[in-house]
Amino acid sequence: MKNKEHEIVLSEDEQRKILESSPRGTWAILAIYAVIFTLSWLYFWFGLFVNHGPVK
């Protein structure tokens, strides 16, 4: 994540294309998050909660 000074000049067309295109990177990150979220929840449900059984 090291920051560099990016003085990139984009044409108006390029800028418009970026602003109007679907945020595919965001979709990819959220898809990965959804998978991790679901698997973790399932682990808690089956691995910790159901597996624990009644309190003795």
Add this chain to the structure above:
Amino acid sequence: MAAIESDVSAIIQSNAQESEHISTAKKLGLWNMWVAFTAFIIALPMGLYQVAERSDLFPALESAQVYYASISTHGVLMAYVFSTFFIMGFGYHTAGYSLQQKLWSTKFAWSGFIIALFGVVLAAIPLLTGNASVMYTFYPPEVGHPIFYIGATLLIVGSWFWSVDMIVAMTQWKKANPGKVVPLVMFGVTINALLWLWTSAGVAAEVVFQIIPVTLGLTETFDPGLARTLFSWTLHAIVYFWLFPAYIVMYSIMPKEAGGKLFSDEMGRVAFVMLFIFSVPIGFHHLYMDPQQAAGWKLLHMFGTFMVAVPTLITGFTILATLEISGRLRGGKGLLGWVSRIKWDNPVVLGTALAMLMLTVGGWGGVINASYSMNSLIHNTQWVPGHFHLIYGGTTVIMYFAVAYWLWPKIIGRALYSNKMALIQLWSWFFGMWITTAPWHILGLLGQPRRVNTLPYDTAIAALWDPYEMVMLAGSLLLTVSGFLFIINLVMTHLNTRKQDDMSVTYAVAVHQPMHVPKLLNSLSFWNWAMLCYMIISYGYPIIQFAFIGTPQSTPWSY
């Protein structure tokens, strides 16, 4: 000639008016925020002490009396004083700049500030002298000195002045600008002010009708079941009151700081409205183990609690998409190549990303808490403070820091003392929070109870907890250092001789900045009525039942 003179006169008058409302916004913003950060820095080392004391590794620190006084003061200062004053300061500043109009009554605003501050001083006396060691949760049958409750009530009353100020400011602006879209930043601030009025009503009713009469000796008993029910009304929604400014900054300040545009203004409005509606009538997930409420009501609140995830997911998507836009506008290519092009050296941008990272895990933990049956895994264990520290101390507070780095130079006219120190501080807070809260969660899963200062249990089990407590101690130390770095940076900014070049306060523009939005996304009255209906449905019977179930030896409403 006369016309020109008239124009010049009008411009001079307009500038004078602008100066006045901007000056008021700055003063109210600065005073409120300094009270907030003073409370923060007093409370911060107490957290380190509590982790050390609870670990049983330092016999010299062992003192139940000091521990409970400390944890009560830490909780009240961090959760009520720090958050409330910060939010008020941010709100006043936002109202002045985004609406470009005078507050309807500056005296009213300062009166609220003085009442709230007086309340804090009053509450501090019994807290610091060990006469209100009841933690910050107002749960009977624990009761402290009446001055503590009277002080806390005055803090809330003072904050209501702010809420009224914000609502009136937006209403006046709408009247003066018919058909125009309320700036997103002010829409968020105002809906949070309304949220606070709804949220704080529960604890206010509890304190005024139940706790204060008992502590003053006017009545002999109260009903802990009713008190807990009323406090649950406040206890969860207050988290969203704290979190709201973080979301507002992500939507309305971060995109511009990142050098891009907000992905969608309307999604911000939808998220704000949903956060408002879904956050208050869901408090029973704090009462899953309480006997005074039936399972059906708890189930209803569980579904309501899950709904809060929706505005959070909307926010996660919109903010990430906004960051992606900014990274691509700076030359980022490919699926994830934009990540490295984001302006990571900007405190608001960095704060947003770190806050979102903590929110993803904290939010997931919240789903575990809200799941009715699975809640029994972690109920009243150390998991719970681990969770709320990650959400509040992590996601929310890191954004408060980021806002301060952005606002301070613009308020006082001096350049930020050190941007590098600010970045180091944000990173150290982020890592400190993880190092503290990850083992905290694990300790909860291992069965360590919360709200206790000593753990004289089975020696073998208690020994398993030691390594996690050592890690927590390291994390707390890092957080303490980070917090002091933050305050040093602000103080040094006041002493900085370098002037701030860019004094302008402007807010983000969306990719498609709306000229019109549906009335429901530009007004609060419908949502206020919707909240009333939802509250009657989810809290009506559960509260009224105390009037006729007849809890033995208790007086529900002090009659």
